[in-house]
Amino acid sequence: MSLDPSYVGRTYPPTAPYQVGREKIREFATAIGATDPAHHDPEAARALGHPDVVAPPTFPFVVTMAATQQIVEDPAVGVDYSRVVHGDQRFAYTRPVVAGDELVCVSTIEDITNRGGHGFLTTRTDIATVAGEPVVAVWSKLVVRGEA
Amino acid sequence: MELPARTFRVTRADLVRYAGASGDFNPIHWSDRIATKVGLPGVIAHGMFTMALVGRALAEWAGAPDAVVDYGVRFTRPVVVPDDDEGTEIEVTAVVREVTEDGLTRLDITATCLGDKVLSQARATVRTSR
Numbered sequence: 001m002s003l004d005p006s007y008v009g010r011t012y013p014p015t016a017p018y019q020v021g022r023e024k025i026r027e028f029a030t031a032i033g034a035t036d037p038a039h040h041d042p043e044a045a046r047a048l049g050h051p052d053v054v055a056p057p058t059f060p061f062v063v064t065m066a067a068t069q070q071i072v073e074d075p076a077v078g079v080d081y082s083r084v085v086h087g088d089q090r091f092a093y094t095r096p097v098v099a100g101d102e103l104v105c106v107s108t109i110e111d112i113t114n115r116g117g118h119g120f121l122t123t124r125t126d127i128a129t130v131a132g133e134p135v136v137a138v139w140s141k142l143v144v145r146g147e148a
Numbered sequence: 149m150e151l152p153a154r155t156f157r158v159t160r161a162d163l164v165r166y167a168g169a170s171g172d173f174n175p176i177h178w179s180d181r182i183a184t185k186v187g188l189p190g191v192i193a194h195g196m197f198t199m200a201l202v203g204r205a206l207a208e209w210a211g212a213p214d215a216v217v218d219y220g221v222r223f224t225r226p227v228v229v230p231d232d233d234e235g236t237e238i239e240v241t242a243v244v245r246e247v248t249e250d251g252l253t254r255l256d257i258t259a260t261c262l263g264d265k266v267l268s269q270a271r272a273t274v275r276t277s278r
Contacts, residue, residue, distance in 0.1 A: 024169075031169035032200040033156070036213040048214060057203040057216040061196050062170050082186075086195045088269070090220030096213075139220070 003119035003144060005112040007077050012070045015105040017130050018063045022099035025055045032056060045098065052099035059097055060136045061089070064125045067105035068140060071123055077109070079121065079144055087120065087141035094134045102130045110139070117146030149244040151255070154205045158193055158227065159235030166197045180231065192226035198238060198266060202259055205240045210253070210274040217252065218273040227261045236261055242272075251277035 022042070029039035037044035038054045045053045072079045097103070104127070111122040125138045163177050172194055175182035183191050199221055207213050229235050239260050246254040257270035 028169045031162075031165040032197070032204060034200075034204050034207070034213070036207065038213040048212070050214065054214050056200060056213070057207065057219055058196055058200040065171060086223050088220065088222045089196070089199060090218075091216075092218045093216065141222075 002114040003078050003112045003121055004076065005114070007074075007109050008112050009109065010077075011106065011108045012067065012074075013106075015066050015070070017102040017104050018066070020055065020063070020097055020099055020101040020103060022053050024062075025053045025059065025097075025099050028059050028062065029056055032058075042099075050096070050098050055097040055099075057091060057093070057096075058089075060091055060127055060138055063097070063103050063127055064105055064107075064138050064140070067107040067125045068123065068142075071107055071109065071121070072142070077112075077121070079119075079142070083145045085143045085145060087143040088122075088139065089141075090139040092137045094136060097127075097135060101135065103127050103135060104130055119144035119146075151209050151242045151244070153239055153241045154208070156201045156204075156238045156240070157235055158197070158201075158229055158238060159233065160191065160229055160231055162235070163191065163193055163197065163229060166194055166200075170194065170196065172196065188226060189228050191229055191231070193229050195223040198223075198227055198259060201238060202240050202257060202267070202270065205242070206255070206257075206272050206274055209242065209255075210276055212275070215274045215276070216272060217275055218271075220272075221257070221259075221267045221270040223266070224268045225261070225264050225266045227266050238266065245271075247276070251275055 107125040242255040259267040
């Protein structure tokens, strides 16, 4: 089943705010072996000009998971999640995510193509604080593999 | 200019830890039974775990944990992680493409596992002066 290209441009309602916890950043940094003190020690982060511990660059993906789910579960778009593979991923940062951030995601379907029996869905998720300050833009391309 | 290569060892324990930390509990990252059922050779690493390791290398090359301003990859091949103490290895290198006047460095990244490229179109921009 192919994806419906008429949904290109569809924007989803903002997600419930994601509260970025200091321990979550420490846990994520530990899981990827990131030992820089700015990920773990608020004082080290403050020395770099941040209000609290700094998240590693790919941490925003965790924040976007609920937003991506919104799209993948949108019956109109027609994604079969059991056939989804991660194609591309990109982050463009206004500033790093830090502990204490309350982040809201707004997702838009940027592109849908069907090629060679596979569907390609590109989403852009803008992550901003609840006050509207932009933090990072996140692009994901999901590949929905066709039936073999 | 080529940046010094970094090698990251990846074991099953790392995948379990990353699953918990990221909230991505897709069973292809912890169950051989499910992974082989969907046609994979076995349990594979989360693409985002590979991307995170490369992100670490970027920050370490730039010399600051908050240096990465733009970072994108395409996942081309799965990183298969055997259920033993050694796991597997991901090797990361990067070439400097451009250094801008406002202190940004653009990098082209290569990440391989057992000699195969696991990422393509992997590019980053890092801030190299504050």
